Amino acid sequence: MHIPLVIIGGGLSGLAAALRFARFIPDVLVLEKHSRVGGLNSYYYRNNRLFETGLHAITNYAPPKVKSAPLNRLLRQLKIKRSELDLHQQNQSEIRFLDCESLVFSNDFSLFDAEVAAKFPAGHDGFLKLLRLINEYDPFQPLPFISARKIIQEHLQDQLLTDMLLCPLMFYGSSIEDDMDLGQFIIMFRAIFLEGMFRPGGTIKDLLDLLLKHYQDHGGTIRTKAAVSRIISKGSSIHGVELANGEEISCDYLLSTIGSEETFALLEKPYPGESLPRLGFVETIFEIQAETILPKAADRTIIFYNAAEKFTYRQPDQLVDFNSGVICMPQNFQDLPPRPFKEVRTTHLANYDQWNSLKNDKSSYNSTKDNIALNSLPIAEKILGNFAENIVYRDTFTPLTIERFTAKKKGAIYGNPVKIKDGDIGYNNLYLAGTDQGFLGIIGSMLSGVSIVNQHILPCL
Numbered sequence: 001m002h003i004p005l006v007i008i009g010g011g012l013s014g015l016a017a018a019l020r021f022a023r024f025i026p027d028v029l030v031l032e033k034h035s036r037v038g039g040l041n042s043y044y045y046r047n048n049r050l051f052e053t054g055l056h057a058i059t060n061y062a063p064p065k066v067k068s069a070p071l072n073r074l075l076r077q078l079k080i081k082r083s084e085l086d087l088h089q090q091n092q093s094e095i096r097f098l099d100c101e102s103l104v105f106s107n108d109f110s111l112f113d114a115e116v117a118a119k120f121p122a123g124h125d126g127f128l129k130l131l132r133l134i135n136e137y138d139p140f141q142p143l144p145f146i147s148a149r150k151i152i153q154e155h156l157q158d159q160l161l162t163d164m165l166l167c168p169l170m171f172y173g174s175s176i177e178d179d180m181d182l183g184q185f186i187i188m189f190r191a192i193f194l195e196g197m198f199r200p201g202g203t204i205k206d207l208l209d210l211l212l213k214h215y216q217d218h219g220g221t222i223r224t225k226a227a228v229s230r231i232i233s234k235g236s237s238i239h240g241v242e243l244a245n246g247e248e249i250s251c252d253y254l255l256s257t258i259g260s261e262e263t264f265a266l267l268e269k270p271y272p273g274e275s276l277p278r279l280g281f282v283e284t285i286f287e288i289q290a291e292t293i294l295p296k297a298a299d300r301t302i303i304f305y306n307a308a309e310k311f312t313y314r315q316p317d318q319l320v321d322f323n324s325g326v327i328c329m330p331q332n333f334q335d336l337p338p339r340p341f342k343e344v345r346t347t348h349l350a351n352y353d354q355w356n357s358l359k360n361d362k363s364s365y366n367s368t369k370d371n372i373a374l375n376s377l378p379i380a381e382k383i384l385g386n387f388a389e390n391i392v393y394r395d396t397f398t399p400l401t402i403e404r405f406t407a408k409k410k411g412a413i414y415g416n417p418v419k420i421k422d423g424d425i426g427y428n429n430l431y432l433a434g435t436d437q438g439f440l441g442i443i444g445s446m447l448s449g450v451s452i453v454n455q456h457i458l459p460c461l
Protein backbone atom coordinates (compact mmCIF):
# COMPACT_ATOMS: atom_id res chain seq x y z
CA MET A 1 0.00 0.00 0.00
CA HIS A 2 1.41 3.44 -0.94
CA ILE A 3 0.04 6.81 0.26
CA PRO A 4 1.50 10.28 -0.49
CA LEU A 5 1.10 11.45 3.13
CA VAL A 6 0.85 9.34 6.27
CA ILE A 7 0.19 11.07 9.60
CA ILE A 8 0.99 9.35 12.88
CA GLY A 9 -1.56 10.38 15.52
CA GLY A 10 -5.22 11.35 15.38
CA GLY A 11 -4.99 14.11 17.99
CA LEU A 12 -5.95 17.67 17.10
CA SER A 13 -2.69 18.47 15.30
CA GLY A 14 -2.89 15.28 13.21
CA LEU A 15 -6.56 15.82 12.33
CA ALA A 16 -6.02 19.46 11.36
CA ALA A 17 -2.94 18.58 9.26
CA ALA A 18 -4.88 15.79 7.55
CA LEU A 19 -7.86 18.01 6.77
CA ARG A 20 -5.65 20.80 5.40
CA PHE A 21 -3.85 18.34 3.09
CA ALA A 22 -7.04 16.53 2.03
CA ARG A 23 -8.47 19.83 0.80
CA PHE A 24 -5.88 19.62 -2.02
CA ILE A 25 -5.02 15.90 -2.28
CA PRO A 26 -7.39 13.31 -0.79
CA ASP A 27 -4.74 10.56 -0.56
CA VAL A 28 -3.83 11.01 3.07
CA LEU A 29 -3.96 8.44 5.85
CA VAL A 30 -4.13 9.12 9.59
CA LEU A 31 -2.98 6.25 11.81
CA GLU A 32 -4.26 6.44 15.38
CA LYS A 33 -3.26 3.98 18.07
CA HIS A 34 -6.51 4.19 20.00
CA SER A 35 -10.08 3.32 19.17
CA ARG A 36 -11.07 6.99 19.38
CA VAL A 37 -9.51 10.19 17.98
CA GLY A 38 -8.66 13.34 19.95
CA GLY A 39 -5.53 12.24 21.85
CA LEU A 40 -5.07 14.57 24.83
CA ASN A 41 -8.36 16.21 24.02
CA SER A 42 -10.75 13.32 23.73
CA TYR A 43 -13.65 11.87 25.72
CA TYR A 44 -14.81 8.73 27.48
CA TYR A 45 -18.03 7.37 28.95
CA ARG A 46 -18.79 6.68 32.61
CA ASN A 47 -22.18 6.29 34.26
CA ASN A 48 -23.76 6.54 30.78
CA ARG A 49 -22.40 10.05 30.44
CA LEU A 50 -19.71 11.57 28.27
CA PHE A 51 -16.67 13.05 30.07
CA GLU A 52 -14.17 15.28 28.30
CA THR A 53 -10.51 14.49 29.00
CA GLY A 54 -8.71 17.71 28.24
CA LEU A 55 -11.07 20.59 27.79
CA HIS A 56 -11.13 23.41 30.30
CA ALA A 57 -11.42 26.16 27.75
CA ILE A 58 -10.26 26.83 24.23
CA THR A 59 -7.90 29.79 24.07
CA ASN A 60 -7.58 32.36 21.23
CA TYR A 61 -11.18 33.60 21.15
CA ALA A 62 -11.68 36.12 18.34
CA PRO A 63 -14.76 37.94 17.01
CA PRO A 64 -15.57 37.11 13.36
CA LYS A 65 -14.34 40.47 12.01
CA VAL A 66 -10.74 40.08 13.20
CA LYS A 67 -9.57 38.30 10.06
CA SER A 68 -5.92 37.93 11.14
CA ALA A 69 -6.74 36.29 14.49
CA PRO A 70 -5.39 32.71 14.85
CA LEU A 71 -8.90 31.24 15.32
CA ASN A 72 -10.24 32.84 12.12
CA ARG A 73 -7.09 32.00 10.15
CA LEU A 74 -7.41 28.38 11.27
CA LEU A 75 -11.07 28.17 10.24
CA ARG A 76 -10.24 29.64 6.83
CA GLN A 77 -7.36 27.19 6.28
CA LEU A 78 -9.65 24.28 7.14
CA LYS A 79 -12.66 25.76 5.29
CA ILE A 80 -14.83 25.39 8.37
CA LYS A 81 -17.56 27.99 8.72
CA ARG A 82 -17.77 29.75 12.04
CA SER A 83 -21.47 28.98 12.08
CA GLU A 84 -20.59 25.26 12.28
CA LEU A 85 -19.09 25.90 15.71
CA ASP A 86 -21.30 26.93 18.58
CA LEU A 87 -18.92 29.26 20.46
CA HIS A 88 -19.56 30.38 24.04
CA GLN A 89 -17.24 32.89 25.66
CA GLN A 90 -16.00 32.58 29.23
CA ASN A 91 -17.63 34.60 32.02
CA GLN A 92 -14.67 35.81 34.05
CA SER A 93 -11.56 34.00 35.19
CA GLU A 94 -9.21 34.86 38.00
CA ILE A 95 -5.62 34.55 39.17
CA ARG A 96 -5.87 34.22 42.92
CA PHE A 97 -2.81 34.19 45.17
CA LEU A 98 -4.47 33.27 48.46
CA ASP A 99 -4.27 35.71 51.38
CA CYS A 100 -2.41 38.04 49.04
CA GLU A 101 -3.89 39.36 45.77
CA SER A 102 -6.31 38.54 42.98
CA LEU A 103 -6.56 39.62 39.32
CA VAL A 104 -9.77 39.06 37.37
CA PHE A 105 -9.81 38.84 33.57
CA SER A 106 -12.28 38.14 30.78
CA ASN A 107 -12.30 38.29 26.98
CA ASP A 108 -12.29 42.09 27.31
CA PHE A 109 -8.64 42.95 27.97
CA SER A 110 -9.51 46.35 29.46
CA LEU A 111 -10.78 44.54 32.59
CA PHE A 112 -7.39 42.91 33.15
CA ASP A 113 -5.53 46.15 32.45
CA ALA A 114 -7.75 47.99 34.98
CA GLU A 115 -7.16 45.24 37.57
CA VAL A 116 -3.37 45.53 37.18
CA ALA A 117 -3.56 49.36 37.35
CA ALA A 118 -5.69 49.25 40.53
CA LYS A 119 -3.80 46.53 42.37
CA PHE A 120 -0.23 47.15 41.17
CA PRO A 121 -0.15 50.94 40.53
CA ALA A 122 3.64 51.06 40.76
CA GLY A 123 3.98 48.26 38.19
CA HIS A 124 1.42 49.52 35.69
CA ASP A 125 3.81 51.56 33.51
CA GLY A 126 6.09 48.54 33.28
CA PHE A 127 3.04 46.39 32.41
CA LEU A 128 2.19 48.76 29.52
CA LYS A 129 5.81 48.58 28.30
CA LEU A 130 5.64 44.78 28.47
CA LEU A 131 2.40 44.93 26.46
CA ARG A 132 4.16 46.89 23.73
CA LEU A 133 6.83 44.19 23.55
CA ILE A 134 4.12 41.48 23.44
CA ASN A 135 2.35 43.25 20.57
CA GLU A 136 5.49 43.91 18.53
CA TYR A 137 7.59 40.75 19.09
CA ASP A 138 7.59 37.92 16.51
CA PRO A 139 7.31 34.84 18.75
CA PHE A 140 7.84 32.43 15.85
CA GLN A 141 11.47 33.37 15.19
CA PRO A 142 13.61 30.24 15.58
CA LEU A 143 15.69 31.70 18.43
CA PRO A 144 17.38 29.81 21.27
CA PHE A 145 15.67 29.87 24.71
CA ILE A 146 15.14 33.36 26.16
CA SER A 147 13.91 33.47 29.78
CA ALA A 148 10.45 35.08 29.87
CA ARG A 149 10.69 35.39 33.66
CA LYS A 150 13.80 37.57 33.36
CA ILE A 151 12.23 39.87 30.74
CA ILE A 152 8.95 40.23 32.68
CA GLN A 153 10.77 40.92 35.94
CA GLU A 154 12.92 43.58 34.22
CA HIS A 155 9.77 45.33 32.95
CA LEU A 156 7.59 45.03 36.07
CA GLN A 157 10.16 45.18 38.88
CA ASP A 158 7.58 43.29 40.96
CA GLN A 159 7.97 39.64 41.94
CA LEU A 160 4.32 39.09 42.85
CA LEU A 161 2.94 40.55 39.60
CA THR A 162 5.54 38.56 37.61
CA ASP A 163 4.42 35.33 39.31
CA MET A 164 0.75 36.18 38.87
CA LEU A 165 1.20 36.77 35.12
CA LEU A 166 3.20 33.59 34.68
CA CYS A 167 0.89 31.31 36.73
CA PRO A 168 -1.97 30.79 34.22
CA LEU A 169 0.34 30.83 31.20
CA MET A 170 2.56 28.16 32.73
CA PHE A 171 -0.36 25.95 33.77
CA TYR A 172 -1.82 26.21 30.26
CA GLY A 173 1.31 25.71 28.27
CA SER A 174 4.74 25.47 29.84
CA SER A 175 6.79 22.31 29.56
CA ILE A 176 9.63 24.04 31.45
CA GLU A 177 9.97 24.29 35.22
CA ASP A 178 9.57 27.77 36.76
CA ASP A 179 10.05 29.65 33.49
CA MET A 180 8.90 29.88 29.90
CA ASP A 181 10.57 30.61 26.62
CA LEU A 182 9.84 34.26 25.75
CA GLY A 183 8.22 33.32 22.42
CA GLN A 184 5.99 30.77 24.17
CA PHE A 185 5.07 33.33 26.87
CA ILE A 186 4.05 35.83 24.20
CA ILE A 187 1.96 33.27 22.30
CA MET A 188 0.21 32.26 25.53
CA PHE A 189 -0.26 35.86 26.75
CA ARG A 190 -1.96 36.77 23.47
CA ALA A 191 -4.01 33.54 23.51
CA ILE A 192 -5.30 33.87 27.09
CA PHE A 193 -5.27 37.54 28.08
CA LEU A 194 -5.49 39.50 24.81
CA GLU A 195 -7.82 37.13 22.93
CA GLY A 196 -9.53 35.09 25.63
CA MET A 197 -11.27 31.79 26.19
CA PHE A 198 -14.36 30.00 24.92
CA ARG A 199 -15.79 26.50 24.55
CA PRO A 200 -18.21 24.72 22.24
CA GLY A 201 -21.83 24.53 23.34
CA GLY A 202 -21.70 20.75 23.04
CA THR A 203 -18.67 18.66 23.91
CA ILE A 204 -15.23 18.04 22.46
CA LYS A 205 -16.82 15.07 20.66
CA ASP A 206 -18.82 17.50 18.50
CA LEU A 207 -15.65 19.31 17.46
CA LEU A 208 -13.83 16.03 16.72
CA ASP A 209 -16.83 14.70 14.76
CA LEU A 210 -16.92 17.94 12.75
CA LEU A 211 -13.22 17.68 11.86
CA LEU A 212 -13.61 14.01 10.92
CA LYS A 213 -16.67 14.73 8.78
CA HIS A 214 -14.90 17.48 6.82
CA TYR A 215 -11.82 15.27 6.44
CA GLN A 216 -13.78 12.27 5.21
CA ASP A 217 -15.93 14.44 2.91
CA HIS A 218 -12.67 15.49 1.22
CA GLY A 219 -11.79 11.80 0.73
CA GLY A 220 -9.27 11.43 3.58
CA THR A 221 -8.87 8.11 5.41
CA ILE A 222 -8.36 7.40 9.10
CA ARG A 223 -7.55 4.12 10.76
CA THR A 224 -8.02 3.73 14.50
CA LYS A 225 -6.48 0.90 16.57
CA ALA A 226 -3.58 1.28 14.14
CA ALA A 227 -0.45 1.82 16.24
CA VAL A 228 2.74 2.54 14.32
CA SER A 229 5.47 0.33 15.76
CA ARG A 230 8.35 1.35 13.46
CA ILE A 231 9.28 4.04 10.97
CA ILE A 232 11.07 2.48 7.99
CA SER A 233 14.01 4.66 6.97
CA LYS A 234 17.16 4.49 4.91
CA GLY A 235 19.77 7.16 5.60
CA SER A 236 17.84 10.40 5.91
CA SER A 237 14.85 9.24 3.83
CA ILE A 238 11.66 7.71 5.13
CA HIS A 239 10.14 4.85 3.15
CA GLY A 240 7.07 4.20 5.26
CA VAL A 241 5.77 2.78 8.51
CA GLU A 242 5.17 -0.62 10.01
CA LEU A 243 2.08 -1.17 12.15
CA ALA A 244 1.89 -3.25 15.32
CA ASN A 245 0.17 -6.02 13.29
CA GLY A 246 3.17 -6.23 10.93
CA GLU A 247 1.51 -4.43 7.99
CA GLU A 248 3.77 -2.04 6.06
CA ILE A 249 2.57 1.18 4.42
CA SER A 250 4.89 3.20 2.20
CA CYS A 251 4.60 6.94 1.79
CA ASP A 252 6.21 10.00 0.17
CA TYR A 253 5.88 12.12 3.31
CA LEU A 254 5.44 11.23 6.95
CA LEU A 255 4.16 13.65 9.60
CA SER A 256 4.55 12.59 13.22
CA THR A 257 2.46 14.24 15.93
CA ILE A 258 3.46 11.93 18.78
CA GLY A 259 6.44 13.87 20.16
CA SER A 260 10.13 14.14 19.25
CA GLU A 261 11.62 11.51 21.56
CA GLU A 262 8.70 9.18 20.82
CA THR A 263 9.36 9.61 17.06
CA PHE A 264 13.06 8.80 17.44
CA ALA A 265 12.04 5.64 19.34
CA LEU A 266 9.98 4.54 16.29
CA LEU A 267 13.01 5.31 14.08
CA GLU A 268 14.99 3.01 16.40
CA LYS A 269 17.52 5.83 16.78
CA PRO A 270 18.77 7.39 20.01
CA TYR A 271 17.10 10.72 20.80
CA PRO A 272 19.82 13.32 20.03
CA GLY A 273 18.69 15.91 22.60
CA GLU A 274 19.10 16.19 26.34
CA SER A 275 16.49 14.38 28.46
CA LEU A 276 15.05 17.09 30.74
CA PRO A 277 12.40 16.68 33.50
CA ARG A 278 8.87 16.42 32.14
CA LEU A 279 5.87 17.87 33.86
CA GLY A 280 2.92 15.68 34.73
CA PHE A 281 -0.51 16.59 36.09
CA VAL A 282 -3.31 15.03 38.07
CA GLU A 283 -6.87 16.11 37.39
CA THR A 284 -10.03 15.27 39.32
CA ILE A 285 -13.47 15.84 37.83
CA PHE A 286 -16.17 16.34 40.47
CA GLU A 287 -19.64 16.04 39.02
CA ILE A 288 -22.05 17.93 41.28
CA GLN A 289 -25.79 18.49 41.42
CA ALA A 290 -26.90 21.08 38.88
CA GLU A 291 -28.57 23.34 41.45
CA THR A 292 -25.38 23.65 43.58
CA ILE A 293 -24.31 27.25 44.11
CA LEU A 294 -20.58 27.69 44.64
CA PRO A 295 -20.88 30.51 47.19
CA LYS A 296 -17.45 32.09 46.82
CA ALA A 297 -17.02 31.89 43.05
CA ALA A 298 -20.42 31.22 41.52
CA ASP A 299 -19.68 32.76 38.10
CA ARG A 300 -15.97 32.13 37.63
CA THR A 301 -14.91 30.05 34.63
CA ILE A 302 -11.35 29.24 35.69
CA ILE A 303 -9.36 30.10 38.79
CA PHE A 304 -5.58 29.78 38.69
CA TYR A 305 -4.46 29.75 42.30
CA ASN A 306 -1.37 29.76 44.45
CA ALA A 307 -1.57 29.12 48.18
CA ALA A 308 2.17 28.94 48.95
CA GLU A 309 4.35 31.77 50.16
CA LYS A 310 6.40 31.44 46.97
CA PHE A 311 4.80 30.35 43.69
CA THR A 312 6.58 27.42 42.06
CA TYR A 313 5.79 25.51 38.89
CA ARG A 314 7.90 22.38 38.99
CA GLN A 315 7.73 18.64 39.39
CA PRO A 316 6.85 18.07 43.06
CA ASP A 317 8.77 15.65 45.32
CA GLN A 318 5.48 14.10 46.39
CA LEU A 319 2.67 12.55 44.29
CA VAL A 320 0.82 15.86 43.87
CA ASP A 321 1.43 19.50 44.72
CA PHE A 322 -1.71 21.14 46.08
CA ASN A 323 0.07 24.45 46.71
CA SER A 324 -0.99 25.71 43.32
CA GLY A 325 -3.27 24.60 40.54
CA VAL A 326 -6.25 25.23 38.32
CA ILE A 327 -9.92 25.02 39.26
CA CYS A 328 -12.26 24.97 36.28
CA MET A 329 -16.05 25.23 36.19
CA PRO A 330 -16.91 24.17 32.60
CA GLN A 331 -20.57 25.24 32.94
CA ASN A 332 -19.55 28.86 33.50
CA PHE A 333 -19.43 30.00 29.90
CA GLN A 334 -21.97 32.47 28.54
CA ASP A 335 -25.38 31.12 27.44
CA LEU A 336 -24.45 27.44 27.57
CA PRO A 337 -27.35 25.03 27.17
CA PRO A 338 -28.29 23.51 30.57
CA ARG A 339 -26.69 20.20 31.55
CA PRO A 340 -27.92 17.58 34.02
CA PHE A 341 -24.89 18.19 36.30
CA LYS A 342 -22.27 20.83 37.00
CA GLU A 343 -18.56 20.08 37.12
CA VAL A 344 -15.63 21.27 39.17
CA ARG A 345 -12.25 20.21 37.78
CA THR A 346 -9.08 20.51 39.85
CA THR A 347 -5.67 20.21 38.20
CA HIS A 348 -2.32 19.96 39.99
CA LEU A 349 1.30 19.26 39.15
CA ALA A 350 2.23 15.64 39.80
CA ASN A 351 5.31 13.43 40.09
CA TYR A 352 5.31 10.76 37.36
CA ASP A 353 7.91 8.49 39.02
CA GLN A 354 5.93 8.30 42.24
CA TRP A 355 2.74 7.39 40.38
CA ASN A 356 4.70 4.91 38.28
CA SER A 357 5.93 3.12 41.41
CA LEU A 358 2.27 2.23 42.12
CA LYS A 359 1.71 0.90 38.62
CA ASN A 360 1.96 -2.81 39.44
CA ASP A 361 -0.35 -2.70 42.45
CA LYS A 362 -3.76 -1.81 41.05
CA SER A 363 -5.56 -1.60 44.37
CA SER A 364 -2.97 0.70 45.91
CA TYR A 365 -2.93 2.86 42.73
CA ASN A 366 -6.73 3.15 42.85
CA SER A 367 -6.87 3.91 46.57
CA THR A 368 -4.11 6.52 46.15
CA LYS A 369 -6.14 8.14 43.36
CA ASP A 370 -9.17 8.21 45.69
CA ASN A 371 -7.12 9.82 48.47
CA ILE A 372 -5.68 12.42 46.13
CA ALA A 373 -9.18 13.32 44.90
CA LEU A 374 -10.37 13.76 48.49
CA ASN A 375 -7.23 15.70 49.41
CA SER A 376 -7.88 18.18 46.63
CA LEU A 377 -11.25 19.08 48.17
CA PRO A 378 -10.11 21.32 51.07
CA ILE A 379 -8.31 23.79 48.81
CA ALA A 380 -11.12 23.70 46.21
CA GLU A 381 -13.72 24.37 48.92
CA LYS A 382 -11.58 27.13 50.44
CA ILE A 383 -11.69 28.87 47.05
CA LEU A 384 -15.22 28.02 45.90
CA GLY A 385 -17.14 27.40 49.11
CA ASN A 386 -18.57 24.05 50.19
CA PHE A 387 -19.80 21.63 47.55
CA ALA A 388 -18.58 18.20 48.74
CA GLU A 389 -22.01 17.09 49.92
CA ASN A 390 -23.41 17.70 46.42
CA ILE A 391 -20.89 15.49 44.59
CA VAL A 392 -22.64 12.76 42.61
CA TYR A 393 -19.64 11.26 40.83
CA ARG A 394 -15.91 11.80 40.58
CA ASP A 395 -13.05 10.55 38.46
CA THR A 396 -9.31 11.20 38.62
CA PHE A 397 -6.62 10.83 36.02
CA THR A 398 -2.87 10.76 36.61
CA PRO A 399 0.25 10.98 34.41
CA LEU A 400 -0.08 7.20 33.96
CA THR A 401 -3.56 7.65 32.46
CA ILE A 402 -2.20 10.23 30.00
CA GLU A 403 0.73 7.99 29.13
CA ARG A 404 -1.57 5.02 28.57
CA PHE A 405 -4.04 6.83 26.33
CA THR A 406 -1.73 9.11 24.34
CA ALA A 407 1.68 7.38 24.58
CA LYS A 408 3.18 10.74 25.68
CA LYS A 409 6.45 9.99 27.48
CA LYS A 410 5.92 10.18 31.26
CA GLY A 411 2.37 11.37 30.57
CA ALA A 412 3.71 14.90 30.08
CA ILE A 413 0.83 16.90 28.59
CA TYR A 414 3.10 19.66 27.28
CA GLY A 415 5.67 17.17 26.01
CA ASN A 416 9.39 17.66 25.67
CA PRO A 417 10.81 20.89 27.20
CA VAL A 418 12.92 21.28 24.04
CA LYS A 419 10.71 22.38 21.14
CA ILE A 420 11.54 21.97 17.44
CA LYS A 421 9.92 25.08 16.04
CA ASP A 422 10.43 24.35 12.32
CA GLY A 423 9.30 20.71 12.67
CA ASP A 424 12.52 19.51 11.00
CA ILE A 425 14.18 16.59 12.81
CA GLY A 426 16.85 15.93 10.21
CA TYR A 427 15.06 13.76 7.63
CA ASN A 428 14.19 14.63 4.01
CA ASN A 429 10.53 13.69 4.21
CA LEU A 430 9.64 13.37 7.90
CA TYR A 431 8.32 16.32 9.91
CA LEU A 432 7.11 16.87 13.42
CA ALA A 433 3.88 18.70 14.31
CA GLY A 434 1.89 19.17 17.51
CA THR A 435 3.03 19.41 21.10
CA ASP A 436 6.80 19.09 20.51
CA GLN A 437 6.81 21.63 17.71
CA GLY A 438 5.97 24.16 20.40
CA PHE A 439 2.35 25.02 19.69
CA LEU A 440 0.23 23.99 22.63
CA GLY A 441 -3.46 23.81 23.39
CA ILE A 442 -6.30 23.04 21.03
CA ILE A 443 -5.92 25.98 18.64
CA GLY A 444 -2.11 25.90 18.90
CA SER A 445 -1.83 22.21 18.05
CA MET A 446 -4.26 22.55 15.12
CA LEU A 447 -2.33 25.54 13.77
CA SER A 448 0.84 23.52 14.14
CA GLY A 449 -0.52 20.70 11.95
CA VAL A 450 -1.76 23.17 9.33
CA SER A 451 1.44 25.23 9.23
CA ILE A 452 3.77 22.21 8.86
CA VAL A 453 1.66 20.91 5.95
CA ASN A 454 1.67 24.40 4.35
CA GLN A 455 5.38 24.99 4.87
CA HIS A 456 6.97 21.63 4.16
CA ILE A 457 4.62 19.25 2.38
CA LEU A 458 2.12 21.00 0.09
CA PRO A 459 4.79 23.05 -1.77
CA CYS A 460 6.63 19.82 -2.74
CA LEU A 461 3.68 17.96 -4.24
Ligand SMILES: Cc1cc2nc3c(=O)[nH]c(=O)nc-3n(C[C@H](O)[C@H](O)[C@H](O)COP(=O)(O)OP(=O)(O)OC[C@H]3O[C@@H](n4cnc5c(N)ncnc54)[C@H](O)[C@@H]3O)c2cc1C
Pocket (backbone or CB within 6 Å): 008, 009, 010, 011, 012, 013, 014, 031, 032, 033, 034, 037, 038, 039, 040, 041, 053, 054, 055, 056, 057, 058, 059, 226, 227, 228, 229, 257, 258, 283, 402, 405, 406, 407, 408, 413, 433, 434, 435, 436, 439, 440, 441, 442, 443, 445
Ligand atom coordinates in the same frame (compact mmCIF):
# COMPACT_ATOMS: atom_id res chain seq x y z
C1 LIG B 1 -6.00 17.38 31.27
C2 LIG B 1 -5.76 18.25 30.09
C3 LIG B 1 -6.34 19.49 30.04
C4 LIG B 1 -6.15 20.29 28.92
N1 LIG B 1 -6.82 21.45 28.85
C5 LIG B 1 -6.76 22.18 27.73
C6 LIG B 1 -7.60 23.29 27.56
O1 LIG B 1 -8.42 23.58 28.40
N2 LIG B 1 -7.47 24.04 26.45
C7 LIG B 1 -6.57 23.73 25.47
O2 LIG B 1 -6.51 24.45 24.47
N3 LIG B 1 -5.77 22.65 25.59
C8 LIG B 1 -5.86 21.86 26.69
N4 LIG B 1 -5.07 20.75 26.82
C9 LIG B 1 -3.95 20.56 25.87
C10 LIG B 1 -4.40 20.03 24.52
O3 LIG B 1 -5.24 18.94 24.75
C11 LIG B 1 -3.18 19.56 23.73
O4 LIG B 1 -2.22 20.60 23.66
C12 LIG B 1 -3.51 19.14 22.30
O5 LIG B 1 -4.68 18.36 22.28
C13 LIG B 1 -2.34 18.36 21.75
O6 LIG B 1 -2.66 17.78 20.52
P1 LIG B 1 -1.56 16.97 19.70
O7 LIG B 1 -2.23 16.52 18.47
O8 LIG B 1 -0.32 17.77 19.56
O9 LIG B 1 -1.15 15.73 20.61
P2 LIG B 1 -1.96 14.47 21.11
O10 LIG B 1 -3.31 14.86 21.51
O11 LIG B 1 -1.11 13.80 22.13
O12 LIG B 1 -2.09 13.52 19.82
C14 LIG B 1 -1.18 12.51 19.50
C15 LIG B 1 -1.95 11.28 19.08
O13 LIG B 1 -1.01 10.30 18.63
C16 LIG B 1 -1.46 9.02 19.03
N5 LIG B 1 -0.30 8.12 19.03
C17 LIG B 1 0.74 8.10 19.90
N6 LIG B 1 1.62 7.16 19.54
C18 LIG B 1 1.14 6.57 18.43
C19 LIG B 1 1.62 5.53 17.58
N7 LIG B 1 2.78 4.90 17.80
N8 LIG B 1 0.86 5.17 16.51
C20 LIG B 1 -0.33 5.80 16.23
N9 LIG B 1 -0.81 6.79 17.02
C21 LIG B 1 -0.08 7.18 18.09
C22 LIG B 1 -2.04 9.26 20.41
O14 LIG B 1 -2.92 8.21 20.79
C23 LIG B 1 -2.75 10.61 20.20
O15 LIG B 1 -4.08 10.42 19.77
C24 LIG B 1 -5.29 19.88 27.88
C25 LIG B 1 -4.71 18.62 27.93
C26 LIG B 1 -4.99 17.78 29.01
C27 LIG B 1 -4.46 16.38 28.98
